[in-house]
Amino acid sequence: MRARWGLLALVAAVAVAENGLSGWLRYAPLPDGQRQQYASSLPSHIVALNSTSTSPVYTAGQELQDGIQRILGRKLKISQEHSAWTSFNSSFVLVGTLSAYDKLGSQNLSTDLVPDGFWLNIKGGAVTIVGQNGRGALYGAFEYLSRIAQGNFADADIVSNPDAPIRWVNEWDNMDGTIERGYAGRSIFFANGSVATDLTRVSQYARLLASVRINGIVVNNVNANPRMLTNETIAGLKRIADSMRPYGVRVGISLNFASPGPDGLKETATFDPLDPTVIAWWEAKTNQIYQQIPDWAGYLVKANSEGQPGPLTYNRTLADGANLFARALRPHGGIIMFRAFVYNSNMNPAVWKDDRANAAYDFFKELDGEFLDNVIVQIKYGPIDFQVREPASPLFAHLPNTNAAIELQITQEYLGQQDHLVYTPPLWKTILDFDMRVGGKPSLVRDIVSGQRFNRTLGGYAGVVNVGTNPNWLGSHLAMSNLYAYGRLAWDPTGDVQSLLQDWIRLTFGSEPSVVKVITDISMASWPAYENYTGNLGIQTLTDILYTHFGPCPQCQENRWGQWTRADKSTIGMDRTVSNGTGNSGQYPPEVAAVFENLETTPDNLLLWFHHVNYTHRLHSGKTVIQHFYDAHYDGAAAAQTFVPAWQSLQGKVDGARFDDVLFKLRFQAGHALVWRDAVAGYYYNLSGIADEASRVGHHPYRIEAESMALSGGYRPVAVDPFEAASNSTAIVVGSGPNNNGSGEAATVLDFPLGTYDIAVGYFDVAGGRAHYGAFLNGEPLHEWYGDLEDHLGHEFSTKLDAHSATRITIPNVDVKRGDVLKIIGLADGNEGAPLDYVAILPKGVVD
CATH class of the missing domain: 3.20.20.80 (Glycosidases)
Incomplete structure (x- = not known):
């Protein structure tokens, strides 16, 4: 029987909540105040000018009925008869195609509609939705529902046509x-x-x-x-x-x-x-x-x-x-x-x-x-x-x-x-x-x-x-x-x-201002952050293109697939100039080609896409290429750390299930962003030999390497390949093989002053098993977890110790003093030998 420690529950019970199936079509009820605001002008009837159940116009009528009931709490009757319009033309939602609307004899469209286009007119309790075709009518219905779902009850007269067919x-x-x-x-x-x-x-x-x-x-x-x-x-x-x-x-x-x-x-x-x-x-x-x-x-x-x-x-x-x-x-x-x-x-x-x-x-x-x-x-x-x-x-x-x-x-x-x-x-x-x-x-x-x-x-x-x-x-x-x-x-x-x-x-997620602000802030910051910690200056995403396309592997780029960096000890970047390279810049029209051909006019964010330069080449910012690499990777990873507390500020403002799901992923991202940072910065430091001016790369004063801890049981050091995927290029694992169920212990005496710290554990979550971990301080349990990210995340998983499987977990707010003994116990499971990379004892506000 597998040992269990009976520590903190991994997943707390949560109330039944939304699962995301409806996406942005939740049609959540508006607050009573907003509903009352619209009550006096709420339409009394829906007229959908098509009775064929496979028609998008018929669907539009059904969507309008369902959406209005869920948003505003009132179920409107639907009619498909043209004659119904004359009975309810003071307070109605009319939806139909342009040809059907023409038959009513009262059209007043002043702008031509193209296929799929629609006209939406809102005037008090009368709403008219006309599509050039059935799709257009349905699109107009969704537009109207989107407006009222966001509490927008203003009159409108909108003609909307697609930019492309x-x-x-x-x-x-x-x-x-x-x-x-x-x-x-x-x-x-x-x-x-x-x-x-x-x-x-x-x-x-x-x-x-x-x-x-x-x-x-x-x-x-x-x-x-x-x-x-x-x-x-x-x-x-x-x-x-x-x-x-x-x-x-x-x-x-x-x-x-x-x-x-x-x-x-x-x-x-x-x-x-x-x-x-x-x-x-x-x-x-x-x-x-x-x-x-x-x-x-x-x-x-x-x-x-x-x-x-x-x-x-x-x-x-x-x-x-x-x-x-x-x-x-x-x-x-x-x-x-x-x-x-x-x-x-x-x-x-x-x-x-x-x-x-x-x-x-x-x-x-x-x-x-x-x-x-x-x-x-x-x-x-x-x-x-x-x-x-x-x-x-x-x-x-x-x-x-x-x-x-x-x-x-x-x-x-x-x-x-x-x-x-x-x-x-x-x-x-x-x-x-x-x-x-x-x-x-x-x-x-x-x-x-x-x-x-x-x-x-x-x-x-x-x-x-x-x-x-x-x-x-x-x-x-x-x-x-x-x-x-x-x-x-x-x-x-x-x-x-x-x-x-x-x-x-x-x-x-709703219109609560803090919810809108937080999700806006982290979303708009997300692409710049990801670019910074994965591959900047136009060098592409430095992922493992030979395997899962997920984690970092800068040394994997030079291969038959053509996604190259041409990095060596002194230089980096594709030379795509006409004068000396592949000629790619010359494929652009002359005005654009002239910009990309010239090293001085090429924007920094595409420099290494078009030019092969020394690591010491200075950008328009004044930084060298290699220092920009270091700074950008540290900045991007640091930005990812901010997403977690920002999201946590929304607890109670987002339903429990979705709040927990998003928090779980953002915590994972925060840890994996550090994997990216360390792997890419460490690789290019090792390749170029050029030190980081801020002395960050290769220096982790708060880390204790797993292989330097006192090991017992089945734990043994192993070299990690690629080397940059592990701190100090080494991890510890328990045994090996598909039937592995051994255990190991890694212990260390802490040499940190009295205080409250976050304890981060770097480990590897490998496909093919669900290892069990426990962290103890002076024999008392701190936290337990499983190597079961494959049950909670959807990315391509790796079967080996690499930067795809590298991850970490953080145990917050632990009181520590010098002489305390921190122990990690790992129980292997099948192909997953409870692999550990390091522990980090982090003072408050410090990003490892």
């Missing part, structure tokens, strides 16, 4: 129910090789998407399975489309380019896009889909990238490949989204001129004008891969005769995987607002992807989301702000990201 989300779900780069449980769409039986969550997701004006979804992984096109799967996709249709969300899928061929469904001898039998197969398959799903959105294709098949296999162009699908879709009004994420994934970092960042431009620029008009080239926002900071992809400037969409990532693949708070819209805005200066004229990226700059008919946005079965969809309550803001920015990319955030806060 394509506002899609991409899900990277696999047919077996797993999700690539998903951090919130298993798929809501697929299970055991088929479409899931219960699609309740799919309908709920469609509701969330519609509320932020998303009109399309691709439900499966871009690394697609040919079985997506079997008769059984198509029948399942019909059920998904049926579940999402009432919310106006059209469904599409990712395709495996080789689906009909010998390595796919084995129905053709080839997958050559110019082969007549292949063309006929895709036409027949597409016709079959539209017979079952008439409002099918179209296809998304990843071809000739990262081992995926494509037209280059047959020496055809990427345009040939895209047009294969475009011709099959064209008679039905369908769209093909063709990803520009094409590059050689077996590159040699020793070749100075090689550069993955050049790939999209090199593959697609000369194909401009060769794509059919229902093809949209889907371009990642930067030239590499969703890094913490990249310049805008130069390809946006070079497709004037081709429809384009920008691909953004809501799921935080390289940005902490939803276990670090990172509010990403400020990052996206740096791209959307970037001026490419094509032809010397204003050419903002947002105007290029909308189609406005080059007078294109199609274009817009694709956001990689990867929701899962976790009740709060993304595995983090605070991460949902990114999905909310994505939809709103896709509709209007000029939106202010802080204002969008605050709308989301009020809808999700």
